[in-house]
Amino acid sequence: MTEMRKEHVKQPGIRERPGPEHLTLPGIDSRPSIDSAALSDVPSDVIIKSRIRYGSTLSACKGLLMEYAKSSSIHGIRYIFEVHRPIYEKVYWLFFTCVSVFFAFALIRSAYFKWKYSPVILGFDETLVPVHKIPFPTITVCPESKIDHFVFNYTDVSRKFLEEYKTHGNISNLSDEDLSYMAAAMHICDPEVVQRFSPLLSELNPPYVDVTQTLIDLSIPKNVTGSFCTWNGRFYLFENILDIVVTDEGICYQFNGMHPKDIYRDEKYISYVDPDIVDFNNYIKMEVPAWNEITGTWSLETGYLNQGQNAYPQRTAYSSAKNGFFAFVKGLQHNFDYDCRRFKKGYKVFFNSPESVPLTSANYILVSHGDEVLVRLLPSYVMSTESLREIPQDQRKCFFNYERELRFFRTYSQNNCQTECLANFTVSRCGCAKFWMPKPEDTPVCGLNDIACYTAAQDELYALHYNQSMTKNVKDKVEMMCNCLPACTSLEYNFEISKAKYDVGKVVRSFREEYEDMGIGTRIVVYFKEQQFTANIVYIRTTLFGVSTLISNCGGIFGLCMGISYFSFLELIYFFCMRICGSFRDRRKNKIHQIPRSRGSARRKTNPSLRS
Structure with missing residues (x-):
């Protein structure tokens, strides 16, 4: 039997494929020699596809990475992973690609922190408001x-009070009405006056006083x-x-x-x-x-x-x-x-x-x-845009009326919130509220013996608020007791x-x-x-950074530094999800076809008649 050989005829216009001396068909015990020096003349597409289909797992991953780099729209990637590119050119492009990536992520980090921690800007409104x-x-x-001295002469009564107490050690000539008026007056007198008279009045056990109504009766x-x-x-x-x-x-x-x-x-x-x-x-x-x-x-x-x-x-x-x-x-x-x-x-x-x-x-x-x-x-009129509602409260640093419901007040404002917080804290500490504070109906008004308590409660609350404010500058997650942020829409009068x-x-x-x-x-x-509000007194609180602004800024930075667009991310998903799955499926099919061919080669080796 004569030996049959196929003649390979080179046809014009068709690129010559690598021969078997460059890339042999893989068998069970043999793998293609892809790293051979002779591959320098082989087109890169053939090398990449051969790596993916016939190479080892590591070689297939490298081939897939090369294929992605060749098709990617990201600047510089294709030059780093190109097959026949000299090493010094790869180092050059690797260096500048890393520099671009560094600056891109640094700028994006800055934009992200602006969006997260200071997304609100308070600017001037150009519209004149009458x-x-x-x-x-x-x-x-x-x-x-x-105090109306025709109703109660505080000066005469207080001096008579001290004279009798110093002379006799007790008070006998003051009527219950005078004692009641004196006890009510302690709530509006200066602190040093209260410190002098309150202990003495407490010893006399004055009759019950409706402090608020008594002060109204005493007022001018x-x-x-x-x-x-x-x-x-x-x-x-x-x-x-x-x-x-x-x-x-x-x-x-x-x-x-x-x-x-x-x-x-x-x-x-x-x-x-x-x-x-x-x-x-x-x-x-x-x-x-x-x-x-x-x-x-x-x-x-x-x-x-x-x-x-x-x-x-x-x-x-x-x-x-x-x-x-x-x-x-x-x-x-x-x-x-x-x-x-x-x-x-x-x-x-x-x-x-x-x-x-x-x-x-x-x-x-x-x-x-x-x-x-x-x-x-x-x-000073501060208005807020509708886009501000999309930003969380802890980032925009203000409350809309529907977001913070107060217990006593219908409308949220910083003044109302602070008043309510002080009233609640006083009631929790003293079991009563000061005569001017809002309170639940069943909570009593503080009397003479409670003056020291509500004064200390107010000082304690201010000290707690001060300490929490200072701590919040260091640890942002510290919760404020009152949490009385400004209202997003507010009106103040300078x-x-x-x-x-x-x-x-x-x-x-x-x-x-x-x-x-x-x-x-x-x-x-x-x-x-002024007849109209000019731009220096009408402010508008609006979003400096919304989600759309953040995405636009990040997209612009990626495009400037790396040439990345929305489709670049789709390419990543496509190559490293869909193409990986497809490549591994093709490799499994190739292995199944290689097994019968390998067995046929083994039979030809044992039976010489099959060679001719």
């Missing part, structure tokens, strides 16, 4: 003289504190336009405050009721047309809805002093008291948004007797003041009228400084 879009502030006037009446006011160009009596409000400073008078039923979830949470009802149509000059009826609603997040000229809370459309708030208040010499509240004469004036309660620990204006004070308001001396006697005589002793007169004028 003053009638926001309410006029709630103005709280707190006289420093707290509204018509004595002030004579008249003007608002939006209309004249009012002081007592007809201001409400009584109980604060930490004692009994104060409030203009444009919201009703307790609109501030608190239940009016029974506060321990007093103001019988007076403010009617803005109850002005003096009746020739001025009346206000329309109040309709619609207002909230800080939605603004005024369907409200006309007579709005609730009140607003103004002009920035002049004539259309602002003016009050003439007076101080009577017989009410000046240097025994209970030392060195404090005049008025403290607070400004806050109508939905909040005034915090006496906040900024205030101290108005002295005999001064004329002009207050120009500069509202102010500029100017003052001058005011002599009411000389002013009256200048009108050629007889002057009656009206006490020491003081004028307070409050108005908006």
Whole structure:
């Protein structure tokens, strides 16, 4: 039998494949020689496919990696894994690829931390907002003289108290009424006065005192504190336009405050009721047309809805002093008291948004007797965009109204939250609430023996808050006890003041009228400084980094440094998931076909007749 040989004819246009001397068919005991030096002339595609199909497992992985590098859109990868590329070129591209990857991940890390820890930016709003879009502030006037001496002469009683105690060692001439008034006054007197008198009064065991109502009974009446006011160009009596409000400073008078039923979830949470009802149509000059009826609603997040000229809370459309708030208040010499509240004469004036309660620990204006004070308001209005709701609370550092429900208050604000936290902490420590605090209906008001307790509780809470704030700067996961973040939509009132001396006697005589002793007169004028909110007082809280912004930034960084796009990640998934599975399936098929051919070769070796 003659030996049969196939002649290989080279056809034009067809690349010659490697012969068996370069890549033999694999048998059971033999593997293809892929690393031979003769492969330098073999096309890289043939080498890569041969590695994947016929090489060892490690060689197949290398082949798959080469195939990915050859097809990948990532810059520099193809040059590192190219088959016939010189080593120095591979090192060159490896170095710069690593540098690009390093800078890409460094920039992405920076973008990620901005998105995670500071995703909110507070910027200026370019839109001009007219003053009638926001309410006029709630103005709280707190006289420093707290007790009407026609009702209770604290100076005489306190001095008589000390004289008898020093002389006889006990008190016998004070009536129960005087003891009750004295015990109630301890809640508003200076701390050193309380330290002197509280232990002595406790020994006498004064009768039960309704502290809040007693302080209201002792306070100087509204018509004595002030004579008249003007608002939006209309004249009012002081007592007809201001409400009584109980604060930490004692009994104060409030203009444009919201009703307790609109501030608190239940009016029974506060321990007093103001019988007076403010009617803005109850002005003096009746020739001025009346206000329309109040309709619609207002909230800080939605603004005024369907409200006309007579709005609730009140607003103004002009920035002049004539259309602002003016009050003439007076101080009577017989009410000046240097025994209970030392060195404090005049008025403290607070400004806050109508939905909040005034915090006496906040900024205030101290108005002295005999001064004329002009207050120009500069509202600080912070609005929030809808995109801010997508960011977690701990990242945006503020609460929307629906996110933080308070126990006592209908609306969330930082002032309301701090007030509620202090009230809850005081009740937990002392079993009672201070006379001005909101509280559950069954919780008593703190009495004379509890003054030291609620004072210590307040100091303890402030110390805890300070320590937690300092610790949070180091450990971000520390939980704050009150957690009173600012509201995402908030309204505050900054102010500029100017003052001058005011002599009411000389002013009256200048009108050629007889002057009656009206006490020491003081004028307070409050108005908006500007007709519209300019860009320096209207702020908008919006997202600096959202998820879409983060993805866009990361995509831009990847594209700039490495040429990676969305399809580059699909390539990774395709090559290292789908192609791996397909390659291993082909290798198993090749092994199955190699076994019969190997057996046929073995038979030809044993039977020489099969060779011919």
